[in-house]
Amino acid sequence: MSSLFSTETDATPAPPPANMIIDSDQTSFMADVVDASREIPVLVDFWATWCGPCKTLTPALEKVVRAQGGRVRLVKIDIDKNQALVAQLTRMGLPLQSVPTVVAFWQGQVADTFSGALPESEVRRFVEGLLKMAGSAAPGAELIAQGKEYLEQGDAESAAQHFAAAVQADREKPEAWSGLARALIALGDEEQAAEVLAGVPEKLAEHGEIAGARSALALAAEGRKAQGARAGLEARLAANPDDFEARYELATALNASGERDAAADALLEIVRRNRAWNEDAARLQLLKFFEAWGFDDEATMAARRKLSALLFR
Structure with a gap:
């Protein structure tokens, strides 16, 4: 897609910050790795030209390091050209008997391998664990947290920008995709929200965050239709409290207006009066609300308690 909030990646990746990916040797190992690790976490990739798996791992390491935007350094060591260094490090206890081997340094010490x-x-995950230990959260996680704050504050545009950047930083974060879709829904751009959800990586398609965003999108479309008829729905209910169709549609309109507690109560009232109405439609719609709101949302938890009381009374 092509827009302000595009999640497409460029054909040519942006170069990493200066000196974030370098080749080193035994003469500069102390400066490039040990000393540098006092300022920034350093990954050392011990590789060899004859090593088949190295040809797979090294590009993956470089890609992950680039995505961190300067929070971690990658230093590559050719073991055949640096045999004295490898021998010295092996005597110190590093497991360099086979390649590829990656050693993480932090504060001048070996942190993980x-x-x-x-x-x-x-x-x-290895790099994120190293950054967490070093007290430096992955950029995607920070962007997601900031996006959530903006969304809670009602600043959907800033939220969308942060979630879009989080998707760019790490396309395997379902919270980033879900947050971007929800922010676009809040902006009234349901078409682009649908495009975002269509672009979610296949392995994330069934994740709870993505399912919740899909429910939110479906409810937004339903709610837009119901909002225009809200006054009429309220009049119908005043005339006939057992007009379950009107109450059901009113719940959808209330949800679209952000009145979550009232929306849940409308559906709960249907369950209380006639749970079997329309093949249990009120309860099923309420579960859809829960999915869209998030299972740890205050409105979800309050309505869930009320629903349990009705079902198990």
């Missing part, structure tokens, strides 16, 4: 060609997702 792994061997073998891990998939990119595992490399990302």
